[in-house]
Amino acid sequence: MLDHNPNFVLSVEGLTVSFDGFKAVDDLSFYVEPNECRVIIGPNGAGKTTVLDLICGRTRATSGSVNFKGNELLTMREDQIVHAGVGRKFQTPSVYEDLTVFENLELSYPHGYSVFGALTFRRNDTVKLRIQEIAETIFLDTLLEEKAAYLSHGQKQWLEIGMLLIQDPELLMLDEPVAGMSVAERRKTAELLNKIITDRSVIVIEHDMGFVADIATRVTVLHQGKTLSEGSMERVQSDPKVIEVYLGH
């Protein structure tokens, strides 16, 4: 196998992590192409979140390799992985509650990462315009001055997505972006996601099958840390193994 296959943005090979003997992800391999939207589904505890944790450096892998555009991510620090172009949204919305929406977005603006850079960072017109633009995309342009603590659950999810968008990552990873949202919010989020997944690779974890069918290029079904099935939505949905462990109930 070549070190890096230029047809893939992300190559995950033999990825394994064991927590005191329990293998939450077990010899997992999959490949993501440019502009692909990969959806990972699977029952609770299948290891979906853990896979994202491993790719973005939050959890250290026991063995395997994660290659992103020629960089081995498993040996890199979290912030270096972000700079390489990987963005990650957490399952529970994590925004800075004590800061305003504007400030939340500003802190994610990809500039002034060092101590010195952060001290000398200026809030110039380019920054303000970019924040305005992102805020419109995530439906929060009228709430820029509001503290994030006062946003609804759905708005916080959007804000976190906006914080990733402003960094313009090449690989975007979203963990259950519509969980806990109202129907109206869900529809708006689908619209938002469809808009932002066009010119980048995306990995989404989701349970909502209608939603998955709407956005997925390919689907990976995870079960007990291993791939149970992989392919287009139709193929996966008709796979008897998948129906048995996941869709069947």
Next chain:
Amino acid sequence: MFADYSMSELGAIFAMQGFAGLILFSVFVLMALGLAIIFGQMGVINMAHGEFMILGAYMTYLTSTLFEAYLPGLFSIYFFIAMIVAFFASGLLGLFVEWSMIRHLYKRPLDTLLATWGLSLILQQVYRSVFGAREVGVSIPDWMMGSLPLTDLVEIPINGIFVMVLAVAISLAVYYLMFRSSWGLQVRAISQNRVMADAVGINTAWTDRLTFGIGCGVAGVAGSAFTMIGSTGPTAGQLYIVDTFLVVVFGGAGSLLGTIASAFSISQAQSIMEFFLSGSMAKVLTLLVVVGILMIRPQGLFSLKLRK
């Protein structure tokens, strides 16, 4: 430096030094057990831990004075009564403190630390006002005085042995409570997953209060034991804080075995170094080594791998 001693003298020195280390070990274990319960299981930093120990010591002093005055016939066994009194005095104060203070601060660990420091100042002043600023010593029953000659050169003090026996007994009792009683099961369940424990019907609020109370009670018993080897003053508790916390953190919060192993290694290191260096340098070096190891291995000697 060894040339001046004969072989048998050297042997005796090492035996005595080793024994001194064992007494220090017992002291550390006694100090740390209560804290290991409170910090290890609840994550609460109780800066007044030393003052809970001192309360136990003062209770022992009171009991000894009362027995001397009114029940001189039973004086030889007063200490066992005193331990029970100490356990309940410190334990009840612990329950009260949890109810009035700690429970409001569970989500703010750093604030708990400051508030319990305030509590420790208040308790110190209470002790000073009630018992006076001078250190008090208890009268030790006759059978606990003197020492046991092992060989011509090696003698071990009986009160030292007594403290060691107590340390073992109390460790066993705490072990039993933690791993064999239903309270222990609930405590461990809560420390692993509070929400789930709540959901399956464990009364987490009451369990927390009881845990804090028992931890304080054990501290009281430890303080009671200390009266056998030293005197008690209002600010004596502060001297224990750093050692106690380091023992617990070094052992790995949440691991009883870790606490004991860490008490053993720290006490042995300190008493061995004391033989070669001045007392204060031995202390400095021991603390530096412990802190150094903690920097390399922040989770301590023994630890559970828990999800962030």
Next chain:
Amino acid sequence: MSIASNRLFTRQDIIGFAVLAAVVFIVLPLTLDSFRLNLFGKYLTYAFVAVGLVLCWGAGGILSLGQGVFFGLGGYCMAMFLKLEASTPENTAIQSTPGIPDFMDWNQLTALPWWWEPFNTLTFALLAVVAVPVMFAFIIGVAMFRRRVGGVYFAIITQAFAAILTILIIGQQGFTGGVNGITDLRTLQGWDIRTDAAKETLYYVNGVLLFSCLLIAQFVRKSKLGRLLIAMRDQEDRVRFSGYDVASFKIFIFCLGAAFAGIGGAMFTLQVGFMSPTLVGIVPSIEMVIFCAVGGRLSIIGAVYGALLVNWAKTSLSESFPELWLFGLGGLFIAVVMLFPNGLAGLYADHVAPRIDRLLSRKSADVGPADDTARAAAE
């Protein structure tokens, strides 16, 4: 803070700085005799530590219980210089080894230890006042923050450092002056620091230095780094996965706090005339936290008032009712945590600032509406 007004000073900030400047430079000198003024100068040296703690603890959520270490290191660096200047061969002619500090002679040292030598130069000593604490903070910070040790663990370990340094200083009395510390300091480059006039000058020097530190702190708070600290306190992982190396920010702010503390320590030595381990250990270190908490852990100006008020109360109460003082201090710790977590600054922002704002807005209504809110002042 609004988007438009990301200025270094909001109107409330300006009021805060101006009032504090008036208190420090005008009110106190005019109302206090020179003994009391020197006492308040001493209190103000603790304010350096408290301001550093606002940045570390209030903003960044890093509670250090070992700030006394840095205060002490700065103070000892200054004291070493002054002691060497005071220990001329003429002054120490009666010693068995003239020309070395008296406590060394008492401890049978016959030569100045090599690491005391550089402290013969003032420039080196002044540099060391900042550099030594910062170096220590850097080492501790790198070791702890790189390994993601934080919260209560960090607090306990910094406390252990305070204990270690105290034991070390007391134990090595031949090199450090032991439990008495370094005393009997006389002149700074020939200028007698013990006179009333000198003490008054030092009070003003102290005030100017304190305001310089406050300005630096204000700049940091209002920079993106200040907002990052708050973000890190609440959602450390989110900051990390937004591409920041969280540890380097924590190390920076911890070192800055140490630098402030070191300057405070040096000014303490100069104004009070000695430095001793009683200012280094566990108890003084945690008391410095309460100065910060009483003033308001989020307000740099509040921290200064906190240091002044608590120490003033301590001096007055422990003079007349020594028993009451410990009850008072203990109660203060509990009350400030349970009832007023934002301290004096919080009370000010809730009750006083809105009135001032209303008053000023009414006056400037025809010029344009005020864009500063009381909330900004609380930050």
